[in-house]
Amino acid sequence: MGKLGDMAKKAKEMAKGHPDQADKGVTRAERMVDERTGNKYDAQTDKAADAARRSYQGDRPTDR
Template sequence: MGKLGDMANKAKEMAKGHPDQADKGVEGAERLVDERTGNKYDAQTDKAADAARRSYGRGEPTQR
């Protein structure tokens, strides 16, 4: 696997070990994108955030 894949795997493992911190990062990124796009892509950012959470074991749907 290439360097990018190795980094992604390391990030996923770190998120699994620190899910609360990972949740804060995902929420912050989602909020930032929504703010900068005027919520134009809100459904897509919700879906992406949920997928990110599932990748490290937090499959809970977005609470809004």
């Protein structure tokens, strides 16, 4: 695995260990993209944020 893959793996492991902090980061990133695009891609950012949350929360429900 290359450096980028190693970094992604470490980030995922850290997110699993600190899901509350990771969720804050995902929410913050989603809002920033929505603000900068005028909510033009809101459905896509919602889908991406949900996928990111599932990657570190597993089956735990999200409380956005």
